[in-house]
Amino acid sequence: MSFVADSSSHDIQYYDAHIFTTVTSTASVVDEWIATTMHIYKRKLCKLLVGLDTEWCLPTESNSHQKVAIVQLCVGKRCLIFQFCHAVSIPSSFSNFLGNEKFTFVGKEVGNDAYKLHEDYGIHVARTKDVGYWASKKYHDKDIRKMGLKALARKFLQKFIPKPKEITMSKWDVKELTFEQIEYACLDAYVSFELGLFLSKPRVEFQYLEELKPKKILCPCNFEIDSADYNAYEFQSARGRKFWREKGSRRY
Incomplete structure (x- = not known):
């Protein structure tokens, strides 16, 4: 783990994957993450998949509006956690990245995340794809739509994703996130990306985890x-x- 100004980097281990995760509220660090990602995946920019998720501020007695506190992006094994609530400015590179019509942003109920980003910050997410509806359509099972990210990961990736309530309902607008919050946020975006990657491939017949x-x-x-x-x-x-x-x- 390393720290630079209002930023930090972490190696999040999940099964056999090591996810390099950048946490920041600094525009220049966001610029660098996006530029590096675009360079690494320059041959896939016409059909790039990006895991997207958001965490919100808790409501208060004086304000019930839950504004987006952080935004998580994941491409491959690279994750960005952008602390919106502490950012002095939102870089144009970030807005342009989310607004790129060639990219597909995937996640569970990702349309809600896109709506919140537009409502709270005026940021347009050009193209989203809900992994729940995507899987439901691909495997002709309407019940899949009702599943959360945890259930989808178990069914299709055969992996467990921890979602402790005390982290889910924690204060996401704090200046310094705990390691548990960083891990939670990273895995939400990473698993969303992995589900999108799985669903983008030709359909394969396989046994669901509970049938193994x-x-x-x-x-x-x-x-x-x-x-x-x-x-x-x-x-x-x-x-x-x-x-x-x-x-x-x-x-x-």
């Missing part, structure tokens, strides 16, 4: 547990180290 036998689930720290005992375990994160522990047990 023998029933094993691969955990983020790369070992398996019986799915029958899945609810007896909880995902833990402490100072960047991932591990699982059995609920009610002090043994790690």
